[in-house]
Amino acid sequence: MKNYQKDYNRLMRLMKELEHDMPETMSGYHKMKRNHSMDGALTAKSKEMIALGISLASKSEACINTHLHHVLEMGASRSEILEVLSVAVMMGGGPVLIYAALVLEALDQLQEVKQPARLYEHTS
Numbered sequence: 001m002k003n004y005q006k007d008y009n010r011l012m013r014l015m016k017e018l019e020h021d022m023p024e025t026m027s028g029y030h031k032m033k034r035n036h037s038m039d040g041a042l043t044a045k046s047k048e049m050i051a052l053g054i055s056l057a058s059k060s061e062a063c064i065n066t067h068l069h070h071v072l073e074m075g076a077s078r079s080e081i082l083e084v085l086s087v088a089v090m091m092g093g094g095p096v097l098i099y100a101a102l103v104l105e106a107l108d109q110l111q112e113v114k115q116p117a118r119l120y121e122h123t124s
Contacts, residue, residue: 004106008065045074049084056088056099064099068106081107 019026037044048070055063071081085100 001109002102002105004065004068004109007062008069011062011066045071045076048074049076049080052081053084053088053091056085056096056103057092059092059095059099061099061102064103065106068103068110072107072110078107078111 015026036047042050048067052064052067052071055067068081071084081103085103089097089100
């Protein structure tokens with residue numbers, strides 16, 4: 001069985017390497033992410049739930065894992081995540097259904113982890 005926490009931690013390590021190797025690009029990305037991660041007309045949690053749905057529709061396992069971590073950090077319930085999966089499957093059909101099944105596997109694993117690592121602890 002895939003270890004989603006280990007994969008997430010590996011991705012975070014690689015992102016830190018990109019911060020070192022591409023500081024200007026990553027600084028711009030962090031600024032954009034910070035601006036899109038604040039409450040506005042939509043709550044930050046709602047925006048992150050949308051990002052999870054888009055990740056599913058895009059069929060990007062790394063993005064799915066990352067945004068699943070984020071929504072869990074923001075207190076998303078299993079039922080909220082299931083609704084996101086349902087909408088993503090409605091929009092993407094059978095191929096997205098396969099990724100939705102993987103999200104459930106990841107969700108079961110990650111809910112056992114008390115405090116997942118945070119994405120981008122960059123503070124500049």
